[in-house]
Amino acid sequence: MLMTHSSNDPAGFHDRAVLITGGTSGMGLATARLLLESGAHVVITGRDDARLGRAARELDGVSDHGARLSAVRADSADLADLDRLADLVRERHGRLDGVFANAGTGVFQRSGEVAEQDFDRSVDVNFKGVFFTVQKALPLLDAAGGGSIVINASWTLHRGPAVAPVYAATKAAVHNLARTLGSDLAGRGIRVNSVSPGYIVTEMFHAANPDPASHEAIRSQVPLGRLGRAEDVAETVAFLLSPRSSYITAQDIAVDGGLVTAVPAS
Numbered sequence: 001m002l003m004t005h006s007s008n009d010p011a012g013f014h015d016r017a018v019l020i021t022g023g024t025s026g027m028g029l030a031t032a033r034l035l036l037e038s039g040a041h042v043v044i045t046g047r048d049d050a051r052l053g054r055a056a057r058e059l060d061g062v063s064d065h066g067a068r069l070s071a072v073r074a075d076s077a078d079l080a081d082l083d084r085l086a087d088l089v090r091e092r093h094g095r096l097d098g099v100f101a102n103a104g105t106g107v108f109q110r111s112g113e114v115a116e117q118d119f120d121r122s123v124d125v126n127f128k129g130v131f132f133t134v135q136k137a138l139p140l141l142d143a144a145g146g147g148s149i150v151i152n153a154s155w156t157l158h159r160g161p162a163v164a165p166v167y168a169a170t171k172a173a174v175h176n177l178a179r180t181l182g183s184d185l186a187g188r189g190i191r192v193n194s195v196s197p198g199y200i201v202t203e204m205f206h207a208a209n210p211d212p213a214s215h216e217a218i219r220s221q222v223p224l225g226r227l228g229r230a231e232d233v234a235e236t237v238a239f240l241l242s243p244r245s246s247y248i249t250a251q252d253i254a255v256d257g258g259l260v261t262a263v264p265a266s
C-alpha cells in the first residue's frame with residue numbers, strides 16, 4: 001500500500017510499518033519515537049537484548065494511535081539475522097512502507113593503526129549491512145506497493161577527518177548506494193535517499209570525541225553554532241520516509257548546521 005496523507009494523518013504514517021536498524025540509541029531511537037508518535041508501527045534492531053529492552057521501555061506508551069513497537073536482536077552484518085528479521089516483519093506486518101538503514105559503527109584511528117578486523121567490521125556493518133538490509137526488505141516493500149528507504153550516511157563523505165579513513169569511505173559508499181538504488185528501484189515505486197548528519201551528540205559522537213575539551217572546538221566549526229541533536233536528524237528522516245517527499249529520490253540531505261558547505265561568520 002503506497003503511503004498517502006490526509007488531514008487527520010498529515011505525515012501519512014498511520015498504520016504504516018517502518019524498519020529502523022540500530023534503534024537502541026541515538027538517531028535510530030529518536031526516529032522510532034517520532035514515527036510511533038505519528039502512528040507508524042516500528043521495528044527497531046540492535047545487537048544486545050538489554051539495550052533493546054531499555055529502548056522498548058523508553059518507547060513504551062509514546063503512541064496514542066495504537067502503533068506497535070517490535071524490538072528485535074539482529075546484527076546488520078549477519079545475513080542470517082537479516083533473513084530472520086525479514087521473516088519476523090512479514091509475520092507481524094506482512095509488508096514494509098519504510099526502511100531507515102541507520103545501524104553503523106566506527107573505529108576512529110589514523111590509517112597506520114587500523115587493524116584488519118576493524119576494517120572488516122566497519123565495512124561489514126556500514127556498507128554490506130546496509131546493502132543487504134535493503135535487499136532483504138525489497139519483497140516487503142513490494143508487498144506494500146512501494147515505499148521509501150533512507151540510508152544514514154555522514155558529513156565525513158564530504159570532508160575526510162584523519163581519524164576516520166575507513167568509516168568515511170563506508171559512508172561515501174552508502175551515499176553512492178542511495179543513488180544507484182534510487183535508479184534501480186524507482187520503477188517499483190520505491191524511493192531511496194540518504195541523510196548526512198554532521199556532529200550529532202549521541203553515543204557514537206562521544207566514542208569518536210571522548211575528550212569534552214574538544215567539543216567547543218567542534219562546535220565552533222558549525223555555522224549554526226551548536227552541535228546537532230538526534231531529533232534534528234529524526235525530523236529529516238521522517239520527512240524522507242513520508243509522502244511529503246514523494247517526488248524526491250536518489251538525493252542526500254545534509255543535517256549538519258552548515259558544517260560542510262558554509263563557514264562560521266567571524
Ligand SMILES: NC(=O)c1ccc[n+]([C@@H]2O[C@H](COP(=O)([O-])OP(=O)(O)OC[C@H]3O[C@@H](n4cnc5c(N)ncnc54)[C@H](OP(=O)(O)O)[C@@H]3O)[C@@H](O)[C@H]2O)c1
Pocket residue numbers: 021022023024025026027028045046047048051052074075076077102103104105106125152153154155196197198199200201202203204205230
Ligand atoms: N553521531 C554522529 O555525529 C554521526 C554523524 C554522522 C553519521 N552518523 C551515523 O548515524 C548512525 C547512527 O549512529 P548514532 O550517532 O545515532 O550513534 P549510536 O547512538 O551509537 O547508535 C548506533 C546504533 O547502531 C546500532 N548498531 C551498531 N552496530 C550494529 C550492528 N552491527 N547491527 C545492528 N545494530 C547496530 C547500535 O545498537 P547496539 O549498540 O545496541 O547494537 C545503535 O542502536 C550511524 O550509522 C552513524 O555512522 C553519526
